């Protein structure tokens with residue numbers, strides 16, 4: 001549990017770190033498709049790999065509202081930076097937080113929180129994307145364990161992962177969404193193969209890849225929560241948390257877009273005037289600021305609801321839709337710089353993506 005004063009100090013530290021260390025590295029990240037090792041080390045030192053994980057397992061134990069406020073700050077720079085530790089805190093780590101046994105939590109969460117271990121969430125398949133309930137990866141029981149077979153697609157952080165949370169069908173006869181378990185599978189297990197990283201349209205520095213599981217043998221205690229039928233519900237609960245976090249990330253992106261637009265409008269001259277003096281430009285900037293503030297208010301409201309209400313997706317979904325429009329589509333109405341390849345607004349893909 002972090003006190004309000006400690007949290008304010010953490011936000012100040014993070015804001016300063018992003019502006020001093022990460023923003024100057026954005027162009028390099030875009031060109032090299034890689035986060036510099038020194039930023040990875042600093043992120044570990046600051047506790048960023050475990051800010052959403054419980055303090056009893058070495059995380060910072062932030063509340064959902066605090067996680068959202070941290071994520072808004074992280075959205076101010078390259079989204080790839082947050083993606084580094086997004087799966088540990090989010091979709092993968094939350095599987096263990098929500099459904100893991102005590103033993104599984106003790107074994108993995110402290111190492112996720114320190115960044116010693118990178119975890120990935122492996123749900124999507126070539127023919128199971130928006131509707132993952134029809135996934136076909138199988139987990140077949142054998143004496144003392146399971147054999148996993150299948151192909152997963154677009155798995156964030158797979159090239160760096162030490163462990164995968166793999167969703168697999170344990171009952172081939174069950175209807176979609178039923179008969180699915182989730183398994184903790186070490187990346188080094190025999191039969192696990194990570195393909196080359198995908199070439200994406202945006203989010204350079206954030207990696208996704210296919211992961212093949214071919215006759216991968218795992219012990220019985222690899223089944224998360226010991227319930228072979230409950231994996232799909234765990235996936236949906238983890239994704240509900242992830243949607244809120246991605247919405248918050250987009251709010252940070254929108255804040256950056258507005259700030260960049262305002263400074264450009266102040267420096268660019270046409271017709272003998274800086275363009276910010278023109279009423280039409282001022283109106284576009286005002287609209288962008290209004291949309292940003294509306295999205296921020298909606299996400300913070302959803303975070304408070306999620307902290308206090310019964311678990312569900314209703315709070316997160318509208319905020320994700322709204323901020324996906326304002327933040328990630330780059331839809332700011334304000335005047336854009338003609339070329340800015342490292343623009344943090346260039347998000348690609350779906351809300352699940354890198355939630356990571």
Ligand SMILES: Cc1cc2nc3c(=O)[nH]c(=O)nc-3n(C[C@H](O)[C@H](O)[C@H](O)COP(=O)(O)OP(=O)(O)OC[C@H]3O[C@@H](n4cnc5c(N)ncnc54)[C@H](O)[C@@H]3O)c2cc1C
Nearest residue numbers: 121122123124129130154155156208348349350352353354
């Ligand atoms: C950057 C990135 C990172 C990702 N990271 C992960 C990860 O870590 N782990 C993981 O498991 N997955 C991950 N994913 C996969 C992601 O969850 C899927 O891409 C997403 O679920 C959409 O699936 P799809 O790409 O197969 O699109 P499809 O499901 O094929 O959808 C294609 C189009 O059809 C539309 N559509 C589909 N169904 C409907 C419907 N019922 N009504 C109306 N329109 C519909 C979609 O909106 C979309 O426009 C990632 C994806 C990206 C891009």
